[in-house]
Amino acid sequence: YSITYDNGKEFSGHEQVNKSINCKSYFAKPYHSWERGQNENANGLLRQYFPKTMSLVNVACNEVKIAVNKLNSRPRKCLGFKTPYQVFFERTGIDARQLGVVRL
Numbered sequence: 001y002s003i004t005y006d007n008g009k010e011f012s013g014h015e016q017v018n019k020s021i022n023c024k025s026y027f028a029k030p031y032h033s034w035e036r037g038q039n040e041n042a043n044g045l046l047r048q049y050f051p052k053t054m055s056l057v058n059v060a061c062n063e064v065k066i067a068v069n070k071l072n073s074r075p076r077k078c079l080g081f082k083t084p085y086q087v088f089f090e091r092t093g094i095d096a097r098q099l100g101v102v103r104l
Contacts, residue, residue: 001091004028004036021092045071072096 001023005011007030018025028035049067050056072084079087088096 002026004039006036006039042071069097 001021002025003014003018003023004026005014005028007027011027014025026035033040046067049063049070050059075081075083082090085096088094
């Protein structure tokens with residue numbers, strides 16, 4: 001398995017993430033959005049909740065958590081019709097729904 005990261009400083013801990021979930025990582029070239037297909041797909045899915053024309057300034061943290069929970073609870077064809085939560089748990093033994101970032 002692999003993850004393709006963007007080039008932002010928010011990914012400086014990528015080595016620790018890779019080690020903890022046993023995967024390789026790659027960094028996309030700047031302005032090559034097609035190298036981050038899953039990222040672009042996720043952005044499109046998030047746009048269902050936060051349209052491109054919407055200002056994100058007043059979006060509450062809980063609104064983001066609700067959207068993330070809905071997206072990660074949605075079965076995906078590419079995951080054999082399992083949810084991202086299910087696959088993450090199967091591969092890591094961690095129930096991501098219990099992590100602080102998605103607690104509702």
